[in-house]
Amino acid sequence: MGSPLTNIVGPMQNAPLYPMMNWLPIASDFEGELRTAVASEKQSVGLEKLASLATHRLGFLETIQLDRALNRLNVKGAAGFVPVRLAVLASSTVDHLSPAMRVAGLRRRLLIDVHSGRYGQYRQDLLDPTSSLHQFAPEAVLLSLTSQEAISTVSITATAAEVDETVAKFVGELRWFWRKAREIGNGVVIQQTFVDVTESFFGSFDRFVPGAPAQVVARLNDRLCEAAAQDGVFLLDIGRASQRDGIDAWFDAARWLQGKFEIAPQAAPLYGEMVTRILAAQRGLSKKCLVLDLDNTLWGGVIGDDGLEGIILGSGSAVGEAHLALQRYAKRLKERGVILAVCSKNDARIAEAVFQDHPEMHLRRSDIAAFVANWGDKAENLKAIASRLNIGVDSLVFVDDSPVERERIRQSLPMVAVPELPQDVAQYVRCLADAGYFEAVAFTSEDRDRARQYAENAEREALFESAQSLDEFLCALKMSVVFGPFTSIEQTRVVQLINKTNQFNTTARRYTPEEITSLMSRSDVVTLQFRLLDRIGDNGLVSAMIARPTPEHGDVLEIESWVMSCRVFGRQLEFEAMNIAVEVARQQGIRALIGNYVPTSKNGVISGLFPSLGFVEVDQAGFANAATTRWALDLSKYVPRNSHIVRVGVGQ
Amino acid sequence: MRTDEILATCTWILRGLLFDDSIVLTMETRREDIPNWDSFNYISFIVAVEIKFAVKFKIADVESFENVGAIVRELMEMVR
Numbered sequence: 001m002g003s004p005l006t007n008i009v010g011p012m013q014n015a016p017l018y019p020m021m022n023w024l025p026i027a028s029d030f031e032g033e034l035r036t037a038v039a040s041e042k043q044s045v046g047l048e049k050l051a052s053l054a055t056h057r058l059g060f061l062e063t064i065q066l067d068r069a070l071n072r073l074n075v076k077g078a079a080g081f082v083p084v085r086l087a088v089l090a091s092s093t094v095d096h097l098s099p100a101m102r103v104a105g106l107r108r109r110l111l112i113d114v115h116s117g118r119y120g121q122y123r124q125d126l127l128d129p130t131s132s133l134h135q136f137a138p139e140a141v142l143l144s145l146t147s148q149e150a151i152s153t154v155s156i157t158a159t160a161a162e163v164d165e166t167v168a169k170f171v172g173e174l175r176w177f178w179r180k181a182r183e184i185g186n187g188v189v190i191q192q193t194f195v196d197v198t199e200s201f202f203g204s205f206d207r208f209v210p211g212a213p214a215q216v217v218a219r220l221n222d223r224l225c226e227a228a229a230q231d232g233v234f235l236l237d238i239g240r241a242s243q244r245d246g247i248d249a250w251f252d253a254a255r256w257l258q259g260k261f262e263i264a265p266q267a268a269p270l271y272g273e274m275v276t277r278i279l280a281a282q283r284g285l286s287k288k289c290l291v292l293d294l295d296n297t298l299w300g301g302v303i304g305d306d307g308l309e310g311i312i313l314g315s316g317s318a319v320g321e322a323h324l325a326l327q328r329y330a331k332r333l334k335e336r337g338v339i340l341a342v343c344s345k346n347d348a349r350i351a352e353a354v355f356q357d358h359p360e361m362h363l364r365r366s367d368i369a370a371f372v373a374n375w376g377d378k379a380e381n382l383k384a385i386a387s388r389l390n391i392g393v394d395s396l397v398f399v400d401d402s403p404v405e406r407e408r409i410r411q412s413l414p415m416v417a418v419p420e421l422p423q424d425v426a427q428y429v430r431c432l433a434d435a436g437y438f439e440a441v442a443f444t445s446e447d448r449d450r451a452r453q454y455a456e457n458a459e460r461e462a463l464f465e466s467a468q469s470l471d472e473f474l475c476a477l478k479m480s481v482v483f484g485p486f487t488s489i490e491q492t493r494v495v496q497l498i499n500k501t502n503q504f505n506t507t508a509r510r511y512t513p514e515e516i517t518s519l520m521s522r523s524d525v526v527t528l529q530f531r532l533l534d535r536i537g538d539n540g541l542v543s544a545m546i547a548r549p550t551p552e553h554g555d556v557l558e559i560e561s562w563v564m565s566c567r568v569f570g571r572q573l574e575f576e577a578m579n580i581a582v583e584v585a586r587q588q589g590i591r592a593l594i595g596n597y598v599p600t601s602k603n604g605v606i607s608g609l610f611p612s613l614g615f616v617e618v619d620q621a622g623f624a625n626a627a628t629t630r631w632a633l634d635l636s637k638y639v640p641r642n643s644h645i646v647r648v649g650v651g652q
Numbered sequence: 653m654r655t656d657e658i659l660a661t662c663t664w665i666l667r668g669l670l671f672d673d674s675i676v677l678t679m680e681t682r683r684e685d686i687p688n689w690d691s692f693n694y695i696s697f698i699v700a701v702e703i704k705f706a707v708k709f710k711i712a713d714v715e716s717f718e719n720v721g722a723i724v725r726e727l728m729e730m731v732r
Contacts, residue, residue, distance in 0.1 A: 014730075015706035016699075031668075061668050061700045068671035095692065254711050258695055265699045 016252070018060070018266035019245040021273065022427075023419040023435035025410070027056035031065075038069050046073050047081070052414065054106040063269045067099030070106065080109060080601055084279055087115040087138035087185065089122035089177075091145045092262035100272025107273070108280045119260065126180040134184060140279060141185035142236065143177060146262045147194040147217045156201060158211035163219060171223045178233050187512025190278055191228055193221050193239035195262065197251045232513050234278050234441055238263070241274065277439035283510060284500035287417055287437040288391050290333055291382060293400035294344035294351055294373070298363070299323045300425070303354055304346060314360025322425040327362040329429045334367055337447030338438050339454055341370040341385045343398065348373040369454040378405055379412040389454075390566035392502065392602060397437045401425075444493045446540050453567065456537040463536070470570075474644040478535040479571060481645050483580055486520050486527040486544070493541050494529055497563055502602040504543075504564035504574075506595060506609070511546075511561070524549050526557060526584055530577050532568050532645070542568045543577055547585070550594065557585050558594040569605070575641035578613045582638050593633040594618075614638060653731055655679075658705075658724045665700045669693060679721030705731055 027033060033053050040046035050070055058066060077083055084105065088094050098114040105112035115136040117125045122143070125133040150170040154163055174191070181189045198213035206212040210219075221239050228235050242250035245267075255261035263271055280286060295302045300312030300319045312320045334340050340363070344351055351373040355365040365371070370385045378400075386393040394415035400406055406418045419435050421428055440447075460477065467473035486494050491513065499510050511519075519525045530543040542565040547557040559581075564573060585593060595610045597603075611617070615631035663677040670688050683689045689697070698714055701707075701723070707730040717723050 014708040016702045016708060018703065060703055061665060064696065065668045065671060072671065096696065254708070254714070255695070255699075257711055258714065259692070261695075265696060266703060 016264075016266055017246060017249040018264070019241070019249045019270040021057055021270060021434075022422060023431050024055065024057040025406075025418075025420040027053060027058075030056070030058075030062055034065060034069050038072050043073055043075055044078055047075050047078050051081075051106050051109060054103050055414070057420075058103065058269055060266045060268065063103050063272070064099050066103050066106075070102060075111065078111065081111045082109060082283065083111045083113065084140065085113045085115070085136060085138045086140050086142060086275075086279070087117065087133055087136055088142045088144060089117045089125060089133070089181070090143075091120050091122065091149065092256075093119055093260045094144055094263070096261060096265045097144075097263060097268050097271050097275075100268035100270075101275050102272070104269070104272035104276040105279070108276055108285060110276060110279060110283075112276070112279070122177070126177060126184070138185045140188035140190060140282075141181040142190040142192065142275060143174075143181065144192040144236075144262070145174075145194070147196070147198075147220055150220055151198065151213050151216050154211055154213075154216050156209070156211045156213075160210040163210040163216055167216070167219050167223050170220065171227050174224065175227055175231060178228075178231055182514065187514045188234070188282060189231075190234045190236050190275070191224065192236040193224060195238055195242050195247070195251060197247065197256075197262070234282070236274055236278060238271065238274070241270065245270075274436070277436050278441065281439040281441045282499060284502055286439050287338075287397045288395035289339040289341055289369075289385070289389060289397065290330060290438075291341040291343045291385060291396050291398045292330060293398075293402070293405070294342060294346060294354070296401040296425075297323075297399060297421075297428075298327060298342075299354070299358075303350055308354065308358055311354070311358070313358060319425055320360070322428065324360065324362055326425075326428045326432075329432065331363055331367060333438065334451050335448075336438075336440075336443065337450040339369045339389060339391070339450065340367055341389070341396075342368050342372060343378055343381045343385060343400075344373045345375055345378070346373040366455060367451070369458070377408075379409055382409065382413060382416060390503075390569055397432075397435075399428075399432060442492055442496050444496055446493050446496070449538075449540060453537065453540060457567065459536050460534070471644075474572060476535075477571070477644070479573075479645045480533045480648040481573065481576055481580075482531040482533065482648055483528060483577075486516065486529055488517075488520070490529065490541055491516055491520075494544050497541065497544055497565065498561060501563040501565060502600070503566050503605050504562075504569065504609075505600075505603050506562045506606065507560060507598045508600045508603065509561045509598075519546060519548075522548075524554075526581070526588070528577070528581060528584065530573065530580075532571065532573055533648070539568050540565075543573060545577065545581060547581070547593070549590075553592075555590050556592045556594060557588075557590050559596070562595070572641075572643035572645060574609065574613070575643040576645040576647075579640045579643070580647070582633075582635055582640070586635055591635055593635065595631045595633070597629045597631065599627045613641065653728070655724055655728060658727050658731075659720070661704060662701060662720060662724060662727075665704060666697055669696055669700060677720050679719065679724060681720040682718070701727070707731060 037046045037049035095116055098116055101114050102112050117133055125131045154166050178189050194217050196214055196217045198217060200206050201212055202209055206214050209215060250264055250267045252264040255264055292298055300323055301310055303311055314320045314324050330340055352365060355361055370388050372381045372385055382396055383393055386396060393413055397417045398409050401421055409416055409418050417437050419431055422431055463476060464473045467476060495513050495516055519527060525548040528545040529541055531541045532539040544563055546561040547559045550556045550558050595615055597610060610631035615633045618630050618632045667673050667675045675686060683694060705727055713726055
């Protein structure tokens with residue numbers, strides 16, 4: 001080692017940069033646990049161990065090791081894991097991204113089978129129906145293209161119009177790829193945004209020069225995003241990530257020259273993480289609720305000890321500003337539809353008083369849908385929060401500054417996401433944001449309204465408490481339903497509802513927007529959507545049903561999907577919905593309804609749904625999931641169910 | 653850092669990368685001596701070594717390392 005000065009300008013200067021995944025905890029004994037997993041006698045035990053290991057912070061090498069261990073286990077399918085076939089089409093080398101995608105998938109209990117197209121052969125692969133891509137039959141197609149092709153054809157002297165023309169042509173071709181990919185990929189297409197690896201030619205003046213490569217990339221990305229929004233293509237925003245982490249963390253000229261790697265290998269773990277966030281979001285597996293600790297998380301200090309005047313919050317102190325920044329971030333999340341909850345070891349009255357009385361509090365008590373402050377075990381409290389909000393425990397993110405509480409939750413409730421908050425409160429927001437727990441693939445009016453709906457639910461709860469019986473409560477709610485076939489106006493919400501609903505979901509079948517569109521155009525397919533209103537407010541579009549004639553009998557309708565938001569459980573909407581479905585079916589000359597119940601790890605709540613509606617079990621045969629039960633309802637014998645819901649009309 | 657320490661670290665990295673604990677590297681080991689150490693895994697190895705030692709190799713060197721010893725000697729230079 002030389003003098004301190006040489007350390008500054010010396011070797012470290014050349015150290016490779018890479019994106020950090022700081023929200024994940026560090027494994028205590030990575031190699032030991034990896035060995036134990038591989039040595040497991042039972043494949044399922046080994047897989048669980050690897051899935052657990054995957055929830056830790058893994059670097060480039062650890063990611064590859066875990067993937068090799070997974071490969072060694074040779075798992076084809078496993079209970080509690082969702083298989084996904086993902087094809088990656090690229091104009092650069094992407095083989096190094098596959099391990100990271102599989103490992104990040106494991107983190108979300110997705111078993112991803114990655115098919116990497118031949119480098120630069122994506123056009124042929126898309127076109128040729130005999131290509132390995134077509135045979136692979138992917139459920140999602142990811143396009144990872146470099147901007148090189150587009151840039152190389154634009155002269156630096158090009159006018160704005162010329163640049164636009166080239167960009168339009170390039171994006172036009174992309175849209176054609178998307179259409180092809182959609183036909184192959186079951187409708188799910190993910191397009192990676194372009195990474196700006198260009199150099200400056202004029203300095204800051206580049207911004208005024210349409211033909212400057214950086215400007216061309218920016219233009220490309222603008223047009224790409226517009227087109228993707230129109231075409232219902234998901235974006236994988238590596239362009240943004242590379243700006244955030246710094247281009248040197250994502251692109252390494254040496255790797256490009258050595259093997260046409262556009263994504264630097266050391267960025268692979270985060271690349272995989274970002275891809276699987278989208279795959280998970282599309283399957284309704286994103287988190288739904290942010291559970292916040294109070295002392296030293298939402299504010300500095302301990303309210304029970306320091307009192308209202310003693311806690312650190314707001315202007316006047318950097319620490320106070322940092323806690324306030326976390327509150328502001330949480331409030332924005334709430335506005336985009338994330339549910340907020342509090343879980344704190346505190347006296348409830350003292351804790352709630354801060355929300356009412358502290359002048360610097362940004363979050364209000366009314367922003368918090370479930371507020372739990374007591375001296376009990378936080379794991380039990382988290383379960384109570386999930387149950388009160390009618391969501392799964394695995395939909396929770398738990399933010400707590402205490403390493404002890406975090407460890408306790410990770411041990412007892414491994415399905416809860418627990419970000420490894422950094423030591424410095426200045427980094428709390430960034431850590432939470434980087435973790436990407438609330439990745440979305442849509443932003444609907446339901447999302448915008450969710451906060452209001454949860455506030456109204458609190459009113460409903462109060463009404464329930466004051467009622468003498470469930471019947472009296474339901475009667476007092478004065479519920480009404482608006483129903484009708486799916487409409488194009490509300491189609492985005494219908495798709496979101498079907499794909500995000502896990503509990504009241506008879507078959508767990510997922511649909512792309514295109515599939516829904518094509519169902520809507522068919523006269524033999526019955527689609528029904530239900531909006532539930534009551535005297536407190538509009539619960540929104542909360543249920544959807546799709547039924548189509550069976551191949552054998554044109555007058556028998558099979559319910560291939562029926563979902564209902566957990567927000568309206570226990571309101572008898574399933575009864576009224578079935579009354580409506582039966583009437584609609586009768587009008588079409590249908591004599592019987594068939595319902596299938598495909599058990600998943602999450603829909604146990606409706607295991608008795610069909611018998612409760614008068615369906616009788618029939619012989620099942622040939623189901624992929626052997627636990628599936630099949631139920632039939634003879635419409636001539638159907639007795640309408642009683643409910644407290646009146647019909648106010650048919651949706652447009 | 654001593655030569656044998658660097659060699660041991662390189663061995664540890666390659667064992668992890670190829671998921672093969674039987675790998676033994678010496679200063680004379682060449683890529684073709686190790687099963688599955690193809691050009692793709694060679695780049696992966698270089699990346700892992702760079703991260704571990706917080707260094708960057710010159711592409712000219714990466715192209716011309718004739719054996720493990722050459723890599724170790726270059727690392728000795730860089731982490732000195």
